Amino acid sequence: MAEPGTRTGSAIVRHEEPPKTIGRYRLQSHLAAGGMGRVFLALDPEGRTVAVKQLHPGIAHESGMRERLRREVEVMRKIRSPRVAELVDADLEADPPYIVTRYVQGRTLHSLVDTEGPLRGDALLRMAYGIAEALVAIHDAGHVHRDLKPSNVMVAGGEPVIIDFGIAREQDATRLTREGGAIGTVGYIPPEVLDGAVAGPPADVFAWGATVAYAATGRPAFGAGSPQAVALRAYRGAADLDGVPDEFRGLLTAALAPRADARPDAHTLVRVLADHPAGFTPDPAALHPVQAPEYGAAAPGTEPVPPGRKRALAVGAGAAAVALLVSGSLLVGRFGAENDPPPASPSPSPVAAPPRPSYRATIGNGQEGQKLMDFLAANVGRKVLVFAPLDADITPYAGDGGPFDAFGRNDKALFTFWPECREKVDPGEQPTSAKCTGVQVTILGEQPARVGLQYTNGFYRIQGNFEVSMDGTYQGIFAFTLKPTEAA
Secondary structure, eight states: OOOTTOEETTEEOOOOOOOSEETTEEEEEEEEEOSSEEEEEEEOTTSOEEEEEEEOTTTTTSTTHHHHHHHHHHHHHHOOOTTBOOEEEEETTSSSOEEEEEOOOSEEHHHHHHHHOOOOHHHHHHHHHHHHHHHHHHHHTTEEOSOOSGGGEEEETTEEEEOOOTTOEETTOOOOTTOTTOOOOTTSSOHHHHTTOOOOHHHHHHHHHHHHHHHHHSSOTTOSSOHHHHHHHHHTTOOOOTTSOHHHHHHHHHHTOSSGGGSOOHHHHHHHHHHOGGGOOOOGGGGSOOOOTTTOOOOTTOOSSOTTOOOOOOOOTTOTTTEEEETTEEEEOOOOOTTSOOOOOOSOOSSOOTTSOEEOSOBOSTHHHHHHHHHHHHTTTSEEEEEEEBOTTOOOEETTSSBOOTTSOBSOEEEEEEEEESSOOOTTOOOOTTTEEEEEEEEOSSBSOSSEEEEETTEEEEEEEEEEEEEEEETTEEEEEEEEOOOO
């Protein structure tokens, strides 16, 4: 008999309920899920609320994965600040391993701004100052966060608390054997890290500037579009600060400087914000663009890649969303330029008609997966039509991280495929991020659905019109989201 949550022939066995306990913690509800694991609200033996982060069973046994979790624990134990969700407990020998942190009751900065609009006045000052204070605590402990962004800032009582040290690292640490280039989210990554440098405190300051700019405007500082186009704007210092209050503009300009040595450190941010931010004058070097790989520095208002030319852009060995490290060498990303025409549409499907970019092919590992990855990356921010069956090797999961219930209700659907492997995968061996580059696709909304993931005749398929977004990368896994939308 198959274990719960496994594939038997063409059917999916209904998944088991989440565990009642993890270690000595009683689970109360599910908070979040992603490619790396699940997060639960739980009670400790004394009845206090905590957040339990459990590594996904499918990757818990990957080479080096426990070492990364151990590094996260070591980082969090050294940092003592009310601005950072502190570590409570950890069991790295559990199967799967987990860590426990203080539960921050609130919502993310991204959610707050998205629903209530940009921050103003004292609320914006408290947010900017509080995040800067968190960076001081992190940097003084000898660490960098490396993935600061609005979704990693919890807001409780108007005060920020930094969460998610899943890719934090010591400032002087050497790279582990397989970091995979998973160093953050394009738009919050500075040019030097895109060029392959190890992220240091100036990288966190850059992310602070992008995060505060989002809080002040409700828009990403370097706009939307393909990861390539967003990265190019960071290289030339083309941050969109329209709508940022004047008293913050100088400090944000300095924090978002393309050159790391032109940015203030976290201590300076705190000092200026506590005194008089309007009086801060950025270093003139903060206004100078840096050279973008292969195409040189771009003048304001120009695009280094001419429209219509499908030239690849290597934005650095560390930029997981634009280039991949493969066997120690640089594999140039295949993302099209911002002004490139959309891919040619195949024949119309029963769902909708062109002119939307459309994808109609089997989704699988290898070249089939690479085609879908390229399609999604080229259409970030666009509405597309997808009519594509999943190969039998691709297993969907529900939003809580459990196997997908093909005949029930799931709050969303997600699946992972592996376009390319850096090392040989033996016969019968399942691809993992230890050897391969992965792509996780999340389909929003209750599933199965007419527009979304369907299960018919023994096969899954994605069908409908969607808006594509890219959610960044983690440990070599690219994360895309498909949001169901109206037909063309």
